[in-house]
Amino acid sequence: MNEQQQTLWGFMRQESGKLAEQTVQHIGLTFISLLIAVLVGLPLGIFISRRKRFSGAVLGVAGVLQTIPSIALLGFMIPILGIGPKPAIAALLLYALLPIIRNTFTGITGVDPAVKEAALAMGMNKQQILLKVELPLAMPVIFAGIRTATVITVGVATLASYIAAGGLGEFIFGGISLNNTNMILAGAIPAALLAILFDFLLSRLQKLNIKKLKKVTASLPVLLVVLSSFYFIPSAYGSKLKAGFTPEFMGRRDGDLGLQSKYGLKIRTVVISDAVMYKAAYEKQLDVISGYSTDGRLKAYDLVVLKDDKGIFPPYYAAPIIRENSLKKFVSLEKILNLLAGRINDSVMTALNYRTDYLHLSPEQVAKDFLVQQKLWKPAQTANPDSVVRIGSKIFGEQYILANIYSMLIKGNSHYDVSTKTGLGGTKICFDALANDQIDFYPEYTGTGLLAILQAPAAVTDRLSTSPDAVYQYVAQEFDKKHNIKWLKPIGFNNAYALMMRRKQAEKLNIKTISDLKRYLETR
Amino acid sequence: MIKVQQLSKHFCDVKAVDEISFEVAEHENLILLGTSGSGKTTMLKMINRLIEPTGGKIEIEGKNIMDQQPEILRRGIGYVLQNNGLFPHYTVAENIAVVPQLLKWDKKKTEKRVGELLEKLHLSKDHLHAYPNELSGGQQQRVGLARALVADPAVLLMDEPFGALDNVTRSKIHAEFKALDELKRKTIIMVTHDVQEAFELGDRICLMDQGRIVQNGTPAELLFKPKNKFVKDFLKEQRLNLEFKSVKLSDVWQWLARQTAKGDVVLSADLSLWAGMEHFRFKEKDVVNIRHGGINEMRSAGFEQLMSAFYQYKKQQSHE
Numbered sequence: 001m002n003e004q005q006q007t008l009w010g011f012m013r014q015e016s017g018k019l020a021e022q023t024v025q026h027i028g029l030t031f032i033s034l035l036i037a038v039l040v041g042l043p044l045g046i047f048i049s050r051r052k053r054f055s056g057a058v059l060g061v062a063g064v065l066q067t068i069p070s071i072a073l074l075g076f077m078i079p080i081l082g083i084g085p086k087p088a089i090a091a092l093l094l095y096a097l098l099p100i101i102r103n104t105f106t107g108i109t110g111v112d113p114a115v116k117e118a119a120l121a122m123g124m125n126k127q128q129i130l131l132k133v134e135l136p137l138a139m140p141v142i143f144a145g146i147r148t149a150t151v152i153t154v155g156v157a158t159l160a161s162y163i164a165a166g167g168l169g170e171f172i173f174g175g176i177s178l179n180n181t182n183m184i185l186a187g188a189i190p191a192a193l194l195a196i197l198f199d200f201l202l203s204r205l206q207k208l209n210i211k212k213l214k215k216v217t218a219s220l221p222v223l224l225v226v227l228s229s230f231y232f233i234p235s236a237y238g239s240k241l242k243a244g245f246t247p248e249f250m251g252r253r254d255g256d257l258g259l260q261s262k263y264g265l266k267i268r269t270v271v272i273s274d275a276v277m278y279k280a281a282y283e284k285q286l287d288v289i290s291g292y293s294t295d296g297r298l299k300a301y302d303l304v305v306l307k308d309d310k311g312i313f314p315p316y317y318a319a320p321i322i323r324e325n326s327l328k329k330f331v332s333l334e335k336i337l338n339l340l341a342g343r344i345n346d347s348v349m350t351a352l353n354y355r356t357d358y359l360h361l362s363p364e365q366v367a368k369d370f371l372v373q374q375k376l377w378k379p380a381q382t383a384n385p386d387s388v389v390r391i392g393s394k395i396f397g398e399q400y401i402l403a404n405i406y407s408m409l410i411k412g413n414s415h416y417d418v419s420t421k422t423g424l425g426g427t428k429i430c431f432d433a434l435a436n437d438q439i440d441f442y443p444e445y446t447g448t449g450l451l452a453i454l455q456a457p458a459a460v461t462d463r464l465s466t467s468p469d470a471v472y473q474y475v476a477q478e479f480d481k482k483h484n485i486k487w488l489k490p491i492g493f494n495n496a497y498a499l500m501m502r503r504k505q506a507e508k509l510n511i512k513t514i515s516d517l518k519r520y521l522e523t524r
Numbered sequence: 525m526i527k528v529q530q531l532s533k534h535f536c537d538v539k540a541v542d543e544i545s546f547e548v549a550e551h552e553n554l555i556l557l558g559t560s561g562s563g564k565t566t567m568l569k570m571i572n573r574l575i576e577p578t579g580g581k582i583e584i585e586g587k588n589i590m591d592q593q594p595e596i597l598r599r600g601i602g603y604v605l606q607n608n609g610l611f612p613h614y615t616v617a618e619n620i621a622v623v624p625q626l627l628k629w630d631k632k633k634t635e636k637r638v639g640e641l642l643e644k645l646h647l648s649k650d651h652l653h654a655y656p657n658e659l660s661g662g663q664q665q666r667v668g669l670a671r672a673l674v675a676d677p678a679v680l681l682m683d684e685p686f687g688a689l690d691n692v693t694r695s696k697i698h699a700e701f702k703a704l705d706e707l708k709r710k711t712i713i714m715v716t717h718d719v720q721e722a723f724e725l726g727d728r729i730c731l732m733d734q735g736r737i738v739q740n741g742t743p744a745e746l747l748f749k750p751k752n753k754f755v756k757d758f759l760k761e762q763r764l765n766l767e768f769k770s771v772k773l774s775d776v777w778q779w780l781a782r783q784t785a786k787g788d789v790v791l792s793a794d795l796s797l798w799a800g801m802e803h804f805r806f807k808e809k810d811v812v813n814i815r816h817g818g819i820n821e822m823r824s825a826g827f828e829q830l831m832s833a834f835y836q837y838k839k840q841q842s843h844e
Contacts, residue, residue, distance in 0.1 A: 112609075112612075114605055115609050115610075115611060115612070117574065117605065117609060118603070118608075118609030118610070118611070119611070119622075120598070121572055121574060121601075121603035121609075122598065122599070122603070122622045122623050122626065123595045123596070123597075123598035123600075123623065124626065125595050128626070132611075133611060136613045137611075137613055
C-alpha cells in the first residue's frame with residue numbers, strides 16, 4: 001500500500017480510533033485548562049476590580065505570560081511538573097488566564113456607576129452587589145474573554161503532544177516528521193474545526209438575551225466539568241513499564257508499527273518530543289524511549305541501547321544530499337564535502353553530540369575542535385559574495401554540528417560564501433526546502449530517505465533492511481531518478497533508531513534485547 | 525425628624541460641604557437647591573451614607589445614623605437617582621422588588637405591593653415583565669420612584685429625580701408627584717438645580733452655594749425676604765413666574781371682593797395665584813369664586829382685581 005496515494009479521508013477512516021481518542025483528549029485537555037483558568041482568572045479579575053492598585057501588576061504578569069512562546073513555556077514546566085498532562089494543563093492555563101482576567105476586570109469596572117450606586121443605596125452589601133448586579137452585567141464581556149481563551153487553548157493544545165500529554169498534535173507533529181500530509185491534515189483539520197465549533201457555540205451563548213443567560217450561566221460550570229472529564233476517558237491500558245516515543249517513531253514502519261508487528265511488543269505508550277524524552281527517561285518518568293543511537297544524551301543520562309535482534313530498524317547512515325544543479329554550479333563542492341566521508345564513526349558522533357547536548361558547548365566550537373583535531377581545519381578564505389552555498393539542517397544538535405563542520409570546510413577550502421539555514425524542522429520541511437531550491441544540501445540519513453521520503457514499499461524495505469550498502473545504493477539511485485538529488489559519500493556513523501532504557505534498570509531486569517523486553521512485559 | 529448638625533465633607537482640600545446644619549420636620553418636603561458644585565448632592569448622599577462625612581452628625585428620628593449598619597439604614601430610606609439607576613438585567617417587577625427581596629418579604633406580599641404601586645404611578649401591568657430599556661424615560665423614572673417607595677420608608681431622598689426628562693414629561697410628572705398620597709406621608713429631601721421645580725415641589729428650600737446654606741426658608745421667604753444679593757440674583761430671571769406660583773390666593777384674601785359672583789366655578793384658596801389665573805385664561809371667565817376652607821368664607825375676583833391684590837401683597841411684604 002502506497003501512502004502517498006491514500007486519500008485524507010482514507011487515512012482518517014483507517015486511523016479513526018486514534019483520531020477519536022486524540023480529539024477527545026484534545027477537548028479534555030482544552031477544557032480542564034479552561035476550567036482551572038476560569039476558577040483562577042475570575043476571582044483574580046474580581047479582586048483587581050476591587051483593589052485597582054493591583055490591576056497593573058496582575059494584568060502585566062498575565063500579559064507577559066501570554067508573550068512567552070508556547071514551546072518555551074512547556075519547556076519551563078517540565079523541570080517543575082515533569083511530563084504528561086500536568087505541565088501541559090499548567091501551560092495552557094497560563095495562556096488562557098489573560099483574556100479571562102482582563103475581561104472580568106473590564107466587565108466589572110464597565111458596569112454603569114449609577115446602577116452600582118442604586119444597588120448600594122437599596123441596601124445591598126458588597127457580596128450582593130457582586131453577585132446580583134456586577135457579575136450578571138459583566139457576563140457578556142466575561143463570556144467574550146472565555147471565548148478568546150477557548151480558541152487560544154484549542155490551538156496551543158496541539159503542542160501538548162510534545163510533552164506526552166496527547167491531543168491532536170500527535171498527528172500534526174508525527175505527520176511533519178514523517179512527510180505525511182494526510183497525517184498532518186488529520187490532526188490540523190479537526191483542531192481547526194474544534195476551534196471554530198467552540199467559538200461558534202460560545203458566540204451563540206453571548207448573543208442570548210439576559211433572561212436565558214441566567215440559566216446558561218448556571219449550566220456553564222457543569223458543561224465545563226463534563227468536557228474536562230473527556231481527558232480521562234481514553235486511559236491507556238496498563239503495563240509494567242511506560243514507553244515514550246516521538247511522534248515520528250509512532251507512525252513509522254521501522255518504529256512503533258514495526259515493534260508491534262515484528263516483535264508483538266505491547267507497552268503503555270505516550271507521545272513525547274525528543275527534546276525532553278531522554279531527560280524523562282533519566283528521571284524515571286519513562287522506562288523505554290525511542291532514541292537515536294548516536295545521541296549525546298545516551299552518554300549523559302547513562303542509557304543503554306536494546307539490541308534490535310529481529311532487525312526492524314534499518315541503517316541510518318548519514319551523508320550529505322545535494323541538488324545536481326548545485327553540484328554543477330559549485331564545481332569543487334563535492335570534493336570538499338567528501339573530505340568528511342568516513343571520518344566520524346558512531347562513538348565519535350556520540351562524543352560530539354555529548355559535548356553540545358550535555359556540556360552545552362556551541363556547535364561551532366565543537367565543529368572547530370573536531371576539525372582541528374582531524375587536521376582538516378583551515379582559516380576561512382576570502383569569500384566571493386556571488387556564489388553562496390546554502391546549507392540546511394534539521395532541528396537537532398547533530399545536524400547543527402554537521403552543518404557547522406561543512407560550513408568551515410567550505411570556507412577553508414574554497415572561495416564560496418556560506419549561508420546556513422539550520423533548524424528546518426523535521427524531514428519534510430528540510431527535504432521540501434531542498435527540492436524547492438531553497439537550500440543546496442543538507443545531511444540526511446539513508447533510512448529516512450528510504451522510508452520517510454521515498455516511502456519504499458514493504459517488499460523493498462524487507463529485502464534491503466539488513467544491508468547498509470544495499471540501502472545506500474537504493475536511495476542514491478532512486479533520489480537521482482525521482483528528485484535529481486545526489487547522495488554523496490556516507491560520513492561514517494549510523495544514527496539508527498534504537499530502544500533505550502536506563503542502564504541500571506536494564507541490568508536489574510536483565511533486558512538486553514527487544515525480545516527480552518517483550519518477554520519481561522508478558523510475564524506476570 | 526431629620527437633624528443635620530455641623531456636617532462637613534472635605535475631598536482633600538476642597539470643602540464640598542462646610543459645617544451645614546438644618547432640620548427637616550416630619551412629612552416636610554425640603555429642597556436642596558444650588559448650582560453644580562454647591563455640595564447639594566454630597567449633602568444628600570451623606571444622609572444614607574453613600575458618602576461618609578468628615579465631621580458632624582446626622583440624626584434620623586433621634587438616632588445617629590453612624591451607629592447603624594449602612595445596609596440596614598439604606599433599606600429604610602428610599603432613594604431616587606437622576607438617571608434612574610434601574611438594573612438593566614431585571615424586569616420592571618424585579619426592579620421594584622429589590623428591597624422587599626433584601627428584606628425577605630414573602631412573595632405574595634411583594635406582588636401585592638408592586639401591583640399597588642404600579643397602579644398609583646399610572647404604569648400598566650403589561651410593563652411588569654418588560655426590561656427598563658423597553659420603557660420611555662418617564663416610565664423609567666416612575667419605576668425608579670416605585671422602587672424607592674416599595675418598602676414604604678419614612679424618608680425619601682431624591683437626587684435630581686426629574687433632571688433627565690424633557691419639559692413636557694417633567695411637568696406631567698410634577699403634577700402626579702404632588703397628587704401622590706404616598707408621598708404626602710413621607711419626609712422628603714430632594715436635590716435640584718431647577719428653580720421652578722424647587723418652588724413647585726418644596727415646602728422649604730435650602731439654597732446652597734460653595735458647601736454652605738445661603739438661605740433656608742419657604743419659597744415665599746426666599747422671594748420676598750431674600751437674605752442677600754446672592755439669593756436675589758439666583759431667583760432674578762424667573763422672579764415674576766415664581767412669585768405667581770408661590771403666592772396663594774389665601775395670602776391676598778384681604779384684598780378680594782366680598783360678594784360672590786354668578787357661575788359654578790369655585791376655587792380653593794390654597795391654590796397659587798398662577799393656578800387661579802389659569803382659570804381666567806382657559807375657562808374664559810371674567811370672575812371666579814374662591815372658597816377659603818380655613819375660615820369658611822367665599823369671595824370672588826376678576827383678573828384685574830387679582831393683579832391689584834398681588835400688587836398690594838408685594839407692597840406689604842417689602843414694607844415689613
